Amino acid sequence: MSTHAQPTTVRGTAGPNAGHENKEVGQDRKAKTQGRWAATLILPTVIVLGIVIVYPVVNAIIMSFQQDEGLDPVTGSFVAGGFAGVANYVHWLFQQCPAPDGGTTACSPGSLGAQFWSAMGTTFFFTVVTVVLETVLGFWMAIIMARTFKGRSALRAAVLVPWAIPTAVTAKLWFFIFAFDGIANKLFGTAILWTGSEGPARTAIIIADVWKTTPFMALLILAGLQMIPAEVYEAAKVDGASAWQRFTQITLPLVKPALMVAILFRVLDALRMYDLPAIMTGGANGTTTLSILVVDQIRQGFNSAAALSTITFLVIFLVAFIFVRFLGANAVQSATGPGKGKGK
Amino acid sequence: MKARLNIAAAALIVGAIALSGCAGGTPAASSAGGGDAANGLNDRGPITYVQGKDNSNVVRPLLDKWNALHPDQIVTFKEQSDNADQQHDDLVQRFQAKATDYDVVDVDVVWTAEFAAKGWLQPLKDTMAVDTSKMLPATVKTATYKGTLYAAPQTSDGGILYYRKDLVPTPPKTWDEMMGMCSIAKANNIGCYAGQFAKYEGLTVNVAEAINTAGGTIVGEDGKPTLDTADAKTGLNNLAAAYKDGNIPTEGITYQEEQGRQAFEDGKLLFLRNWPYVYNLAKADGASTVKDTFGIAPLPGKDGPGASSLGGHNLAVSVYSKNKATAKDFLAFMTSEETEKFYATQGSLAPVLTSLYDDPALVAQLPYLPVLKTSIENAVARPVTPFYPAVTKAIQDNAYSAIKGEKSVDAALADMQNAIASAGSQ
Known part of the structure; x- marks a missing residue:
């Protein structure tokens, strides 16, 4: 953008006399008014972010230290619970539930509190397995799509279809496919109860998730692949590098920034997986993820749910931090522009 | 150092977006609403009726009929989604906000106790009393919490x-x-x-x-x-x-x-x-x-x-409603024999009035009614x-x-x- 355009607009707002002033003073004031002007322009965004992000987060954290409403045994109506300290966090992390005598006791199976660690395990299991599968398959699809051949654009469009379908619809489709009388069993001539026990239920969800999100990985990786200049490959060929060497020595290192960002996005997405297990199994048979647990808890008490979502938030934050800090997923710096690659 | 801070901040924001999606609702200030329950008992005026998706189009014809008879107390229909969980959460949100725009609400039999205990439903006693003597006892039980009737049974199952x-x-x-x-x-x-x-x-x-x-x-x-x-x-x-x-x-x-x-x-x-x-x-x-x-x-x-x-739905009046006299009349209208019959024939929804199960015309149309009557007579409400x-x-x-x-x-x-x-x- 031309720097000459800005003073005009700034002076225009500063008043008709602005143009007559000493040049140095003008520079000074320009910087000042420009700063103010910039702040004014940014303000709406800050306010919106404050309303949609800061307020709910702060409110959730405040709520997480309040006790859920309890029932007054005499009147039979609910009364506010008051300050709870860290009781809600203890409830989840140590699986302690209220006991009839007023104290706490280990949560019984069938209560949400008893499911925290298993839900955490399930969530990470799904995250690791689906992201690994999606990365490998996505890479493979991206390499095919990067080649020049007839019908390439048709293939690229076709690959996008699963990603374009809303997840809830996808989940319902796979729900019918994996029903006992569904296509999956008919096709393979099996009689598996896909949603009836842990192994098959998890497999079914992983298949559905990989089907849906591999195109997303493929497209992000494809974008990375297309940044690599063809000359590098030609030079390597001249030097006698094999196809495998070209892949490991050129493609992988050069595509890594794009790949890490893609993996980061997928990991964060997978950690809050909700719709697929919620619709396909309803969380039965070891498929309850943290998000499903949060939504279930919302119906049983907001404050406890706020504590749980704060824990989920911290977990996701930690994972994102590790990715960005130690594994070099450069989502931040490339987003801020010229600083790209500076930190290395 | 600065870059590291940026990274941390960015990761924080990413996580925060995930969290803000989860945080729902506000701490409930649960005063049982003694004041609210005493308000608007004799007031009349336009009200809103809230119900899940009206799949067989029974509600609109009934509202047309009511509105033709009561031009000064028009009932507007607020149709929710067809998903029970979403209907429940929508009602909870409106009640927590003490919204006055939900006057008469259609609640699933299993939500009635929860909403009553939260102090959101108008007790149907004294001037608000509803005649339940002709209804199947099991259905009345689903609408009763701690000995007080909080809703009028409307359909059963x-x-x-x-x-x-x-x-x-x-x-x-x-x-x-x-x-x-x-x-x-x-x-x-x-x-x-x-x-x-x-x-x-x-x-x-x-x-x-x-x-x-x-x-x-x-x-x-x-x-x-x-x-x-x-x-x-x-x-x-x-x-x-x-x-x-x-x-x-x-x-x-x-x-x-x-x-x-x-x-x-x-x-x-x-x-x-x-x-x-x-x-x-x-x-x-x-x-x-x-x-x-x-x-x-x-x-x-x-x-x-x-x-x-027991399945089915009950009709309740919100304690925050401003026109409870109208709401009460509307309740009586929606549980009248004529309406119940319409619900049964048009929507295949089981009536709560004992007499209708023996109505020959109705039985001819819905041959399962006698069996269903035995079923409901012996039914037990879910907890x-x-x-x-x-x-x-x-x-x-x-x-x-x-x-x-x-x-x-x-x-x-x-x-x-x-x-x-x-x-x-x-």
Whole structure:
């Protein structure tokens, strides 16, 4: 953008006399008014972010230290619970539930509190397995799509279809496919109860998730692949590098920034997986993820749910931090522009 | 250093977006609403009626009729989604905001106690009293919390037994008799019995039926769990044993209402526990192979008809409503005999008025009514407790494990008992 355009607009707002002033003073004031002007322009965004992000987060954290409403045994109506300290966090992390005598006791199976660690395990299991599968398959699809051949654009469009379908619809489709009388069993001539026990239920969800999100990985990786200049490959060929060497020595290192960002996005997405297990199994048979647990808890008490979502938030934050800090997923710096690659 | 801070900040924002998606609702300031309940009792004016998706278009014609008669007290229809959880959450949000724009609300029978305990529903007593003497007692019980009526029963629903009359000439009266007939199913190479045994609300309905039929209860009058009885054990054991013996087919634990109906219509089941809606479909569906070969009967019990769980909806008045006199009249209008008849014929929704079950014209149109009447007369409401979400969760998780045989019936009932007790002592 031309720097000459800005003073005009700034002076225009500063008043008709602005143009007559000493040049140095003008520079000074320009910087000042420009700063103010910039702040004014940014303000709406800050306010919106404050309303949609800061307020709910702060409110959730405040709520997480309040006790859920309890029932007054005499009147039979609910009364506010008051300050709870860290009781809600203890409830989840140590699986302690209220006991009839007023104290706490280990949560019984069938209560949400008893499911925290298993839900955490399930969530990470799904995250690791689906992201690994999606990365490998996505890479493979991206390499095919990067080649020049007839019908390439048709293939690229076709690959996008699963990603374009809303997840809830996808989940319902796979729900019918994996029903006992569904296509999956008919096709393979099996009689598996896909949603009836842990192994098959998890497999079914992983298949559905990989089907849906591999195109997303493929497209992000494809974008990375297309940044690599063809000359590098030609030079390597001249030097006698094999196809495998070209892949490991050129493609992988050069595509890594794009790949890490893609993996980061997928990991964060997978950690809050909700719709697929919620619709396909309803969380039965070891498929309850943290998000499903949060939504279930919302119906049983907001404050406890706020504590749980704060824990989920911290977990996701930690994972994102590790990715960005130690594994070099450069989502931040490339987003801020010229600083790209500076930190290395 | 600065870059590191940026990274941390960015990661924080990413996580924060995830969190802000989760945080819902505000801390409830739960004053029981004594003041609100006394407001607007004699006021009249326009009101809003809130209900889930009106699939068979019964509400709008009724509102047109009302509005023509009461031009100064127009009722506007607010239609919610067709998903019960979403309807529940929408109502909770509006009530927490003390919104005055929801006057008369349609609540599922299992939400009534929760909403009443939160102080959101107008007690239907004194000037707001509603005549329930002509209604089926079990339906009135679903609308009653701590001895006070909080809603007017409007539609009901009960489970009935569908059976293959070409294979079983007389339907079984008791559970044991039915299990005895399973050899007929085996001889014909079809499944014997199915209900709704997937892990969802339907499982609670079926387990409650099994336990109530055996003479047990899930929660007592005081809201405390009562699952440590021999009767409760017999009830759950009936289901677990049937699954173990193969009398409930293996795929039965994935069945919701529709999968069971499909299997029955395909001729793969001898007995099916389901709601009355299946009747017309099984008679008329092109794909149904049992059109002329199925019959209906009350659920089998211990020595008589079984104890069905109740479905259906109640109508309640919000305590925040400004025109409660109009709301009360509207309640009476919506539960009148004429309206109930319209609901039954137009929407196939079971009436709550005892007299309609014997109405010859109605029975001609809905042949399942007499059987349904027996079912509802013997029905038991699902646990009436303000902690219903926690109670149903405890039942589903533990009963599912017990039926699958992953857990003994004793352990499942003990865990159920503890989880319900814990939920009730918050």
